Amino acid sequence: MDHEPRQANHPHGWMMRCVLITPSFDYEAWLAALHYGALEAGLEMIVNHTGDLEPGSTEDRRLIVTTNKKFLNPAPDAHIAVIATGLVGAVAKTCELTGGSGIYAVIDAAELVVDALNYPNANIITEEATAAGRALEILPGLRVVAPTPSSGDMLGPVESAGAKALLLYANGLPDVGTSSEWLPQLFFYSPRREKQRERITSLDITGGPGLLVNGPQISLPPGRWEITVQFTLDDDAARYELALEWGGLPDHFVTMSVKPNHGGLFRAVMSFETDRSVRSELRIRLTEGALHGQFEFLGAQVRRTG
Known part of the structure; x- marks a missing residue:
């Protein structure tokens, strides 16, 4: 292109x-x-x-x-x-x-x-x-x-x-309140311990800090865009800090830190605003080295809020 x-x-x-x-x-x-x-x-x-x-x-x-x-x-x-x-x-x-x-x-x-x-x-x-x-x-x-x-x-x-x-x-440029689901298949995943995985979306986070998930670089028009991210952590993975970044390439991002200290299903909601069309990206990073832990990404929902 x-x-x-x-x-x-x-x-x-x-x-x-x-x-x-x-x-x-x-x-x-x-x-x-x-x-x-x-x-x-x-x-x-x-x-x-x-x-x-x-x-x-x-x-x-x-x-x-x-x-x-x-x-x-x-x-x-x-x-x-x-x-x-x-x-x-x-x-x-x-x-x-x-x-x-x-x-x-x-x-x-x-x-x-x-x-x-x-x-x-x-x-x-x-x-x-x-x-x-x-x-x-x-x-x-x-x-x-x-x-x-x-x-x-x-x-x-x-x-x-x-x-x-x-x-x-589907009906043209989305109005405020319009949303869509971004399934896990649209994202890229870290290759760490890839051969041991049952599912590509389920990562053993053992190792040094680094990117776990990113994508999907789907274009969004001007507006305010909210993302609701879903993932699971086991008790071991929940002891380590994750950084979630959401925004438009190349460098228009907001960041949230997550360190729940207990396992479970988690949702994180973040928003960014853009005055031009951008390729949007979600990034989830492990910010510190991990001895053990299982992380699974379950996808996201994107909604125009302004």
Whole structure:
């Protein structure tokens, strides 16, 4: 996702009609619907995944369709639409489009979705507006029939967890109070004593201080974001201090220290505020050396609070 398109350097922008589609199982169906609508409107549809297009004029009749905002260079008076539907398939489709896999595809998918929903002056089309067979005016003079949603293929554990996390954006940018669940499959874990584990999420913390869990680097738009973290400690692990960090990469974090001195199930609630879109991350660190102890991470819930 680091390709820099050539036309992005055009000083004033030239694209007059742009459609940004978030990855989904419905992607090909939307392309077909847009192609038919473009033909009826006398437009030439161009699917652009490289950014290498020759600039046109204000009379340009091309309809530029892409999944990545980097490949758009709209004129100041351009008409722009964002289609953000079928997010259950966003991670799986991102694997196909970017070549990423596993957690890295979740990271890419979330960034594509948030970038699209944040696009300025765009007509945002979400699941609510797209009953199958309903005619929609995507751009002035461009009408399409919403495709029948696809259930897609069976999802693997990480893709399924990613789909659940991206429900945060099912109705567009989340309002205050909107939340989603971040399952343990979305996170990275310390390799310490990895071969002895029954579950990747259950760590023997014996050893020196260091990072136990971090992730998932899912993009969040501007706002105040609360995370509720769940984990267990046995009596041995509970005698050592943990530092929990929550915020946006690279360096916008709040920190909480935890040292309960008794085993059990624990919840920690933390909040940070950002004025820009960020890749969010939770980090749980062991701050001192441990002789014994078992720690298990049970996931987190994220909620917009402001």
